[in-house]
Amino acid sequence: MSQSLYERGFSVGSAGNISAAVDDVILMTPTNSCLGFLDPVKISKVTRDGRHLSGDQPSKEIFLHKAFYETRPQAGAVVHLHSTYATALSCVTDIDPDDCIPPLTPYVVMRVGQVKLLEYVRPGDEKAGDLIRALGGHYAAVLLANHGPVVTGKDISSAVYAAEELEETAKLLLMLRGLPKRMLSDENVVELKSVFGAY
Structure with a gap:
């Protein structure tokens, strides 16, 4: 799935990182690795408290991942991208x-x-x-200001799909800026959550 993200431009160069609990x-994914060309032997294996066990050194963004696993027990995977539209939205004031x-x-x-915007901190x-x-585990996804999205899911597939959905929605929001928009109503949202659940 990481190669697909890379090939479709959701991650460029060595940007972005993915983890699974x-x-x-x-x-x-190791530090400075490219999501398009991952070597399974080099995948970093760390304990839940961050102690490196094997593979290359983990991404420097391991703190983002650990914090989500600590506060959202239902999270089985975390995807952090620098996808264009979500990152652009994270720069809007x-x-x-x-x-x-x-x-x-x-x-x-x-x-x-619901997605929370977090203040800028150095990568x-x-x-x-x-x-x-x-955040106490109340958000499954966040936007890091001037940096990009971090999205969780119960497994890799659901986390990737959620990250893609966030990116496409950010694209729509930017395309619609300045135009009158029809959002889903509170009743629509309640119905969706009651029928499909809320991650």
């Missing part, structure tokens, strides 16, 4: 920081949920983990 360990991906389509409600700064822990 398997039992008591986290498998993660007039979005609602508590709900920066509003309910424009049913699938963003079903697959992503690899442990403070990013603290900001995610402070």
Whole structure:
């Protein structure tokens, strides 16, 4: 799935990282690796508290991943991308920081949920983990200001699909800026959550 993300431009160069929680360990893309050309032998294996066990060194963004696993027990995977439209949206100053991906389509409600904008911190700064822990597990996805999205899912597939849905919704939101928009109503959102659940 990481190669597909790379080939479709959701991640460029060595940007972005993916992890999966398997039992008591986290498998993660290594630092400075390209999602399009991953070597399984080099995948980083770390304990839940971040101790490196095998493979190459994990991404410097491991703090983001660990914080989500600590606060969202249902999370089985985390995807962090620098996808174009979600990153562009993270640079816009007039979005609602508590709900920066509003309910424009049913699938963003079903697959992503409410998205929190987190303040800018340097990539690899442990403070990013603290900001995610402070959310208490209430958000399955966040936008890092001027940086990009971080999305969780119950497994790799659902996390990737949610990250893709967030990116496409960010694209729609930017395309529709300045135009009158029809959002889903509160009643629509409640119905979607009651029928399909909320991750």
